Amino acid sequence: MQMISVKGLVKDFGSFRALNGLDMQVKAGEIYGFIGQNGAGKTTTMNILAGLSRPAQGECNVNGRDVTKLTHPGDLNIGYLPEDPKFYPWMTAQETLVYLSGVRKTGHIGDILRWTGLMEAQDRRVGGFSRGMKQRLGIGAALIRNPQLLILDEPSSALDPEGRSEVLHLIKELKNMGKTIVVSTHILDDVERVCDTVGMINAGKMMFEKPLAQLQKESAQPLFDITPVSSVRPEILDEMKMLPGVVSLTKTAKAFTIKAVDKEVSVSVMGFLAEHGIVIESFSLRKARLEDLFLQEVNGK
Ligand SMILES: Nc1ncnc2c1ncn2[C@@H]1O[C@H](COP(=O)(O)OP(=O)(O)OP(=O)(O)O)[C@@H](O)[C@H]1O
Ligand SMILES: [Mg+2]
Structure with a gap:
């Protein structure tokens, strides 16, 4: 009811x-x-x-x-x-x-x-x-x-x-x-x-x-927090969104977060970064929280 x-x-x-x-x-x-x-x-x-x-x-x-x-x-x-x-x-x-x-x-x-x-x-x-x-x-x-x-x-x-x-x-x-x-x-x-x-x-x-x-089930997919040394051009980010296994990409002030179907996707993401000469300050893997869904909705996918 x-x-x-x-x-x-x-x-x-x-x-x-x-x-x-x-x-x-x-x-x-x-x-x-x-x-x-x-x-x-x-x-x-x-x-x-x-x-x-x-x-x-x-x-x-x-x-x-x-x-x-x-x-x-x-x-x-x-x-x-x-x-x-x-x-x-x-x-x-x-x-x-x-x-x-x-x-x-x-x-x-x-x-x-x-x-x-x-x-x-x-x-x-x-x-x-x-x-x-x-x-x-x-x-x-x-x-x-x-x-x-x-x-x-x-x-x-x-x-x-x-x-x-x-x-x-x-x-x-x-x-x-x-x-x-x-x-x-x-x-x-x-x-x-x-x-x-x-x-x-x-x-x-x-x-x-x-x-x-x-x-919670949806947020079971892993997230990669990536902080580049300098900002990445929007068209490069758009291209990253299209990589196989990437579900979404959310940008924050200095970093961006990629949601992927599994941990293995990190290999192709790192390969892509290397290929485009993007220098990385940090790359870390973590589990998603409700906070991430929130940011994803507020900032667009
Ligand atoms: N009586 C009012 N006169 C003018 N604007 C108002 C009035 N009440 C709310 N607003 C505006 O409407 C919007 C929504 O306000 P509301 O209080 O519903 O937000 P909220 O989600 O409860 O926020 P918070 O988490 O800060 O409590 C805000 O931009 C607020 O400034
Ligand atoms: Mg309120």
């Missing part, structure tokens, strides 16, 4: 087009990693999904509802963690959750404190919380209405490795409870640790949406 189905989303801020025909499909019960560079449009998309902002064009169905036609975002029962959640520093964790739950029954708050690992800290003031504890409290706040879908905007980005591990563990637990989670991040290691599907946005467009397992 689809939890989110988005087609051709467009969002403008004045004359600037932040989303430019974005498509997105999220299945119920999965953890969907939404990745992209700063300014790519992640928060803009998530605000629209949560019913907090309206697109200029496009279809946007969330949990069976057309969010472009909502009159009140509260009609959508989803949990939303903003990029930078704010709390009253003088309230305790428990008071914060009671306050945010308003007139609703508060019986569920004990569960939330337990799930988020804040039971022992429930009577401490939030002002003294670490960033990781604040993020967990923010996720707790998103859980107050017991939503099926959680939209978490960069829950782990500002945290140290321990805080990140705690938040990632909580996200996995929430999935085990049957929830669907969309989580934006630019920490690709986090995506590799928890996500089922990865969607990559660049300049307001979805570049790809793939199961993590498929991405």
Whole structure:
């Protein structure tokens, strides 16, 4: 079952087009990693999904509802963690959750404190919380209405490795409870640790949406990082792309990376470099990471 189905989303801020025909499909019960560079449009998309902002064009169905036609975002029962959640520093964790739950029954708050690992800290003031504890409290706040879908905007980005591990563990637990989670991040290691599907946005467009397992399989192909002593002419690089066994070539500032079908391709690549008199500072072989796929999409193949 689809939890989110988005087609051709467009969002403008004045004359600037932040989303430019974005498509997105999220299945119920999965953890969907939404990745992209700063300014790519992640928060803009998530605000629209949560019913907090309206697109200029496009279809946007969330949990069976057309969010472009909502009159009140509260009609959508989803949990939303903003990029930078704010709390009253003088309230305790428990008071914060009671306050945010308003007139609703508060019986569920004990569960939330337990799930988020804040039971022992429930009577401490939030002002003294670490960033990781604040993020967990923010996720707790998103859980107050017991939503099926959680939209978490960069829950782990500002945290140290321990805080990140705690938040990632909580996200996995929430999935085990049957929830669907969309989580934006630019920490690709986090995506590799928890996500089922990865969607990559660049300049307001979805570049790809793939199961993590498929991405990892695709990245099983070896990479050669080549740093030439001086820059290589573009037509030579184009010729290298055509060598048998070369899958793609990505250029960075001073170096370029070749993805190949197997390690043996390095022989013909080195032969080609020698033939064209290209002096090399370094040539190294390594395994691909999600980071490479990211750069490949952003910089073109
Ligand atoms: N309210 C706004 N007014 C004008 N421009 C905006 C507004 N909100 C976002 N933008 C612009 O839209 C683009 C997308 O912003 P968005 O915040 O969605 O990116 P993001 O992927 O969440 O980035 P980050 O990783 O930095 O959080 C950016 O260029 C941003 O400057
Ligand atoms: Mg953002």
